[in-house]
Amino acid sequence: xxxxxxxxxxxxxxxxxxxxxxxxxxxxxxxxxxxxxxxxxxxxxxxxxxxxxxxxxxxxxxxxxxxxxxxxxxxxxxxxxxxxxxxxxxxxxxxxxxxxxxxxxxxxxxxxxxxxxxxxxxxxxxxxxxxxxxxxxxxxxx
Numbered sequence: 001x002x003x004x005x006x007x008x009x010x011x012x013x014x015x016x017x018x019x020x021x022x023x024x025x026x027x028x029x030x031x032x033x034x035x036x037x038x039x040x041x042x043x044x045x046x047x048x049x050x051x052x053x054x055x056x057x058x059x060x061x062x063x064x065x066x067x068x069x070x071x072x073x074x075x076x077x078x079x080x081x082x083x084x085x086x087x088x089x090x091x092x093x094x095x096x097x098x099x100x101x102x103x104x105x106x107x108x109x110x111x112x113x114x115x116x117x118x119x120x121x122x123x124x125x126x127x128x129x130x131x132x133x134x135x136x137x138x139x140x141x142x
Contacts, residue, residue: 001054004141006038011140012050017133024127032139043068046134053138063132072129077112079120091119 004010011032016025027033035041037051045063053059065071085091095111099121113120 002141003052003054004037004050004138006051007036009034009036009142010050010138011142013137013139014046015135017135019131019133024132043132045132049134049136050138053136055138055141058135058137060133060135063134065129065131068130068132069125069127070129072124076123077120078123079113079118082114082117082119085119097121 011034013027013032014025015023015028017023033042037047043063045061045067048067049059049061049063082091091097091111091114093111093114096108097111098106099109100106107123109121109123110126111119112122
């Protein structure tokens with residue numbers, strides 16, 4: 001039976017959960033996820049979990065944070081003066097903003113705290129520092 005290998009385009013049904021059992025994403029009610037193994041389209045641990053699976057195989061894997069979205073970094077949390085934001089921008093905790101980087105790129109940050117003088121921005125991925133669990137089923141190997 002064929003096994004999924006680097007360079008194969010695969011289709012996978014999955015359900016992702018946190019350690020407490022909370023589902024954070026699932027393909028159950030939609031099309032399977034399609035990606036090319038080893039291309040960087042998915043987190044490294046997901047790539048590795050699908051590698052060598054056989055068509056129709058199901059398995060459950062735990063992906064540690066360092067193979068998912070990486071560790072949480074306090075260096076990616078910054079407090080800035082409200083005067084650095086547009087005056088007409090209404091901000092609230094939990095809001096996402098797209099900000100420019102020194103290298104000309106852009107990133108999304110989350111407002112995690114604010115007061116009359118400052119806004120605290122967090123550029124960590126929301127799942128940084130978390131181990132993730134996935135139920136996988138390999139549907140197709142192309």
